[in-house]
Amino acid sequence: MKKAVILDAMTVTDGDVSLEPLTSLCDTEVFGCSKPEEVAERIGSAEIVLTNKCRISREVFEKCPNLKFVGVFATGYNNVDIEAAIERGAVVSNVPGYSTASVAQHTFALILHYYSSVSKYSEYTSSGEWCFSKLFTHFGPPLFELSGKTIGIIGYGAIGQSVAKIAKAFGMNVAVHTRTYPKNDGGIEVLSLDELLRKSDIVTLHCPLTKETEKIINERTLSLMKPTAMLINTSRGGTVDEHALRKALDEGKIAAFGADVLTVEPMEKDCPLLGAKNCFITPHIAWAPLETRVRLIGLVKENLEGYLSGNIKNNVAKQ
Numbered sequence: 001m002k003k004a005v006i007l008d009a010m011t012v013t014d015g016d017v018s019l020e021p022l023t024s025l026c027d028t029e030v031f032g033c034s035k036p037e038e039v040a041e042r043i044g045s046a047e048i049v050l051t052n053k054c055r056i057s058r059e060v061f062e063k064c065p066n067l068k069f070v071g072v073f074a075t076g077y078n079n080v081d082i083e084a085a086i087e088r089g090a091v092v093s094n095v096p097g098y099s100t101a102s103v104a105q106h107t108f109a110l111i112l113h114y115y116s117s118v119s120k121y122s123e124y125t126s127s128g129e130w131c132f133s134k135l136f137t138h139f140g141p142p143l144f145e146l147s148g149k150t151i152g153i154i155g156y157g158a159i160g161q162s163v164a165k166i167a168k169a170f171g172m173n174v175a176v177h178t179r180t181y182p183k184n185d186g187g188i189e190v191l192s193l194d195e196l197l198r199k200s201d202i203v204t205l206h207c208p209l210t211k212e213t214e215k216i217i218n219e220r221t222l223s224l225m226k227p228t229a230m231l232i233n234t235s236r237g238g239t240v241d242e243h244a245l246r247k248a249l250d251e252g253k254i255a256a257f258g259a260d261v262l263t264v265e266p267m268e269k270d271c272p273l274l275g276a277k278n279c280f281i282t283p284h285i286a287w288a289p290l291e292t293r294v295r296l297i298g299l300v301k302e303n304l305e306g307y308l309s310g311n312i313k314n315n316v317a318k319q
Helices: 036-043 058-063 082-087 100-115 118-126 158-169 193-199 219-224 242-250 290-309
Strands: 003-006 027-030 048-051 069-072 091-093 150-154 173-177 188-190 202-205 230-233 256-259 279-281
Touching (some): 100 118, 100 230, 150 193, 173 193, 219 242
Parallel strands (some): 003 048, 048 069, 202 230, 230 256
């Protein structure tokens, strides 16, 4: 059997999802997590490495001449030096589309957290305060309907389209800003970025992090949004200028921000958004439901089986 190494298994499972579909295919050594300086040593003479976030740099390829297959537990693969992989004829296989449903679901979890204030009203009842109410109801934090609101989706790939479908089920108006969706279709408006920001009650980011999208949400673009608008980011933290966003939140220039991603993860103690007004952040878990991770491991298995059989799948390191 070929030798394989899993560098950061703890980023995929804490024991609730089995890695046996992968470890059974090769002579596999499994590490829970690996520091940058440990990566090359742990790969050693292995031909195959599976990783989520560990950086497979040019230096790693140089120190590990037998390395021919990098299987990524993710859609994004910016942690792998693709040029170095191509030069060495190595395959780099990612997993596109595995988390579309869960990320779209989490997007609306963040939206509803603000629009329906479930946690705040739950705190009211669990504290026992409702027991002393003169009314059958309680008017606390404001509540809002999604129906009739406009959601602006920046990026219209699989996740953006899934978000649009859910939004329509809520009776929302959908507007899109994208490079790849050329025309109005199915009641969805395609707008310039500035038009979308001015018009939307909720703006949600579903674009990749590129030179064009880095800090696409910044002081200028935030100034175009409604003061009642909510911003959502479940794409990449670098798409948002966090200092400008903190200022906009604290000054009431937008109403709320919900995110599952930050520019630096884990969150740093001096993160600009820590403690910001009406700011709701989850620790990069939109992709992490049990079913999603089972699907992920199954698709990584298919990629690995494809490499072992010579039927290469999802290779992003092409000439």
